[in-house]
Amino acid sequence: MLNAADIATLWLTFKVAAIATLLMLMLGTPLAWWLARTTSRWKTVCNALVSLPLVLPPTVLGFYLLVMLGPNGPIGRLTAGLGLGTLPFTFPGLVIASVLYSLPFVVQPLQSSFTAIGEQPLEAAATLRAGPLDTFFSVVVPLAKPGFLTASILGFTHTVGEFGVVLMVGGNIPDKTRVVSVQIYNHVEALEYGEAHWLAGCLLLFSFSVLLVLYTVLKTQPVAHPLK
Amino acid sequence: MTIIQARFQLDYGDFKLDVDLKLPGTGITVLFGHSGSGKTTLLRCIAGLQRAPQGKLEINGHVWQDSERNIFLPTHHRSLGYVFQEANLFPHLTVRDNLNYGLKRIKHNSGTVKLEQTVELLGIGHLMERMPGHLSGGERQRVAIARALALNPEVLLMDEPLASLDFKRKQEILPFLSRLHQQLDIPVLYVTHSQQEVAQLADHLVIMDEGRALASGPLPETQSRLDVPLAQDREAATVWQATVAEHETGYHLTRVDVAGGSLSLPAVDAPVGTPLRIQIYARDVSIALEAPTATSILNVLPATISGIADSSRDSQCVVQIRVGNQALLAHITRKSALMLGLQIGMAVYVQIKGTSILN
Numbered sequence A: 001m002l003n004a005a006d007i008a009t010l011w012l013t014f015k016v017a018a019i020a021t022l023l024m025l026m027l028g029t030p031l032a033w034w035l036a037r038t039t040s041r042w043k044t045v046c047n048a049l050v051s052l053p054l055v056l057p058p059t060v061l062g063f064y065l066l067v068m069l070g071p072n073g074p075i076g077r078l079t080a081g082l083g084l085g086t087l088p089f090t091f092p093g094l095v096i097a098s099v100l101y102s103l104p105f106v107v108q109p110l111q112s113s114f115t116a117i118g119e120q121p122l123e124a125a126a127t128l129r130a131g132p133l134d135t136f137f138s139v140v141v142p143l144a145k146p147g148f149l150t151a152s153i154l155g156f157t158h159t160v161g162e163f164g165v166v167l168m169v170g171g172n173i174p175d176k177t178r179v180v181s182v183q184i185y186n187h188v189e190a191l192e193y194g195e196a197h198w199l200a201g202c203l204l205l206f207s208f209s210v211l212l213v214l215y216t217v218l219k220t221q222p223v224a225h226p227l228k
Numbered sequence B: 001m002t003i004i005q006a007r008f009q010l011d012y013g014d015f016k017l018d019v020d021l022k023l024p025g026t027g028i029t030v031l032f033g034h035s036g037s038g039k040t041t042l043l044r045c046i047a048g049l050q051r052a053p054q055g056k057l058e059i060n061g062h063v064w065q066d067s068e069r070n071i072f073l074p075t076h077h078r079s080l081g082y083v084f085q086e087a088n089l090f091p092h093l094t095v096r097d098n099l100n101y102g103l104k105r106i107k108h109n110s111g112t113v114k115l116e117q118t119v120e121l122l123g124i125g126h127l128m129e130r131m132p133g134h135l136s137g138g139e140r141q142r143v144a145i146a147r148a149l150a151l152n153p154e155v156l157l158m159d160e161p162l163a164s165l166d167f168k169r170k171q172e173i174l175p176f177l178s179r180l181h182q183q184l185d186i187p188v189l190y191v192t193h194s195q196q197e198v199a200q201l202a203d204h205l206v207i208m209d210e211g212r213a214l215a216s217g218p219l220p221e222t223q224s225r226l227d228v229p230l231a232q233d234r235e236a237a238t239v240w241q242a243t244v245a246e247h248e249t250g251y252h253l254t255r256v257d258v259a260g261g262s263l264s265l266p267a268v269d270a271p272v273g274t275p276l277r278i279q280i281y282a283r284d285v286s287i288a289l290e291a292p293t294a295t296s297i298l299n300v301l302p303a304t305i306s307g308i309a310d311s312s313r314d315s316q317c318v319v320q321i322r323v324g325n326q327a328l329l330a331h332i333t334r335k336s337a338l339m340l341g342l343q344i345g346m347a348v349y350v351q352i353k354g355t356s357i358l359n
Helices: A004-037 A042-055 A058-069 A074-081 A091-117 A120-127 A132-143 A145-160 A164-170 A180-189 A193-220 B039-047 B095-103 B111-121 B137-149 B167-183 B195-201 B219-223 B334-340
Strands: B003-011 B016-024 B028-032 B054-059 B062-066 B080-083 B155-159 B188-192 B204-209 B212-218 B237-248 B253-258 B261-266 B275-281 B285-288 B299-310 B316-323 B326-333 B347-352
Touching: A004 A042, A004 A091, A004 A145, A004 A180, A004 A193, A042 A058, A042 A091, A058 A074, A058 A091, A058 A164, A091 A132, A091 A145, A091 A164, A120 A132, A120 B080, A132 A145, A145 A193, A164 A180, A180 A193, B003 B039, B016 B039, B016 B204, B016 B212, B028 B039, B028 B195, B039 B054, B039 B080, B039 B155, B039 B188, B080 B137, B095 B111, B095 B137, B111 B137, B111 B167, B137 B155, B137 B167, B167 B195, B188 B195, B195 B237, B195 B275, B204 B219, B212 B219, B219 B237, B219 B326, B237 B261, B237 B326, B253 B275, B261 B299, B285 B316, B285 B326, B316 B334, B316 B347, B326 B334
Parallel strands: B028 B188, B028 B204, B080 B155, B155 B188
Antiparallel strands: B003 B016, B003 B054, B054 B062, B204 B212, B237 B253, B237 B275, B253 B261, B285 B347, B299 B316, B299 B347, B316 B326
């Protein structure tokens, strides 16, 4: 059975993933829009940067983050100077790391659904008196709905499933940074296979059902989207 | 009266646009040319969808672009309606919401009466709750026209609105466009490469070629200009305005008044006084020096020769004739022209073998 500590890690995992997903949507939407529309030569560089976490070992990303956010890193100095302390081994630090790590899972589906919309609906909206921001919310967002759905779900589930970055940046502090994946590792290390089974089973079931729902919904969506 | 003044210069390397046009503020102005002639680019520059680095555009006294004063009104601040080649309806909105999309965004909403009128004019009342995906191509294009018109814009821009439709759908929409023409006072700029649409719709014609306007003027004058390729075309024709004068029911004929006299046409089902557009093909016009007395051709009108040009076909020549104040084209053989000794200023008679009624 799940004990109180396990349930605390489940709750913490959910909190991290929910906040990170929200932040990724806020950050990823303008970024994906820019990437989908720009002809700037920085586009390729930016595309490569955003995709880095897909190929890098999480420990590499975690290592750099640790250095940057730490007391001697540039961001660490800044946050310390602002009286915020340093971010490693804190909940906000964990969220920041998760955002960077899972961002490509949000940006890529959004970018492809923005690209798929094309120029025509935007021009039609402009000839019907809609300004750029108005057009974005009244035309682009509804047409990119499958993209937003995919982005949110992939961003959330990927954050739930992360391990390496969490361990490097967040550590293993109960109720602050100890998420499910780390707790499973703890159980295995302590040879508590029964407890590990329970948590691992929870994650497996959760991820499978979410993806099942996602693909079912996308199948009924008429608009082109990146996963189909 | 609204006047449209448009001057644009842009250079994409392999394509240049260089036009300076004054267009009338009423009726339908057709921008005619082959693909690549720059007609769509010109329309997009007027809409602000494309920005010509050098340009000045004034509609009805409102400056929409003036590159010298660094003025460029973005599209959504221009009082225009735009009908795209593909209807370009919003796929996530019903027909009703598509129609209301623009209306909700204009400041002085005098729109509701206009919308009802437009919906009725285009016969789309029964489609209001449908999604665009469930409409036929012709229905979609009618909704797109209504959506643009409902805003009661200062100018309506139409980019080959019929090009993506098959013959049957075209025939379904053309009458709506002709009606639009009679019932609304919004000036229309209409891009097409179809001579049939020119004949049916144009009041004013601009002929585009390689990014330049070769000619711009009232339809019959421009159609019959000898210095543009249109007059050389095998399908060359002139469109005349006529009025129904009398029905000769015994012969199944209708007599119509035209500028230089009257013509007999196959019976037209319209009351006396109805205005008609009739088209006369240059190949159906022949020339005689004296009034023919014994001929099967009913329509003979006195005329004056105003121009003669060689044709692209060696055996032919193109003759420009004035009948009253209307221009007419005749394609005759070079041999006949020589035998009759045709010269500019000569008084002749034209025999018109056939006409077609366009509305």
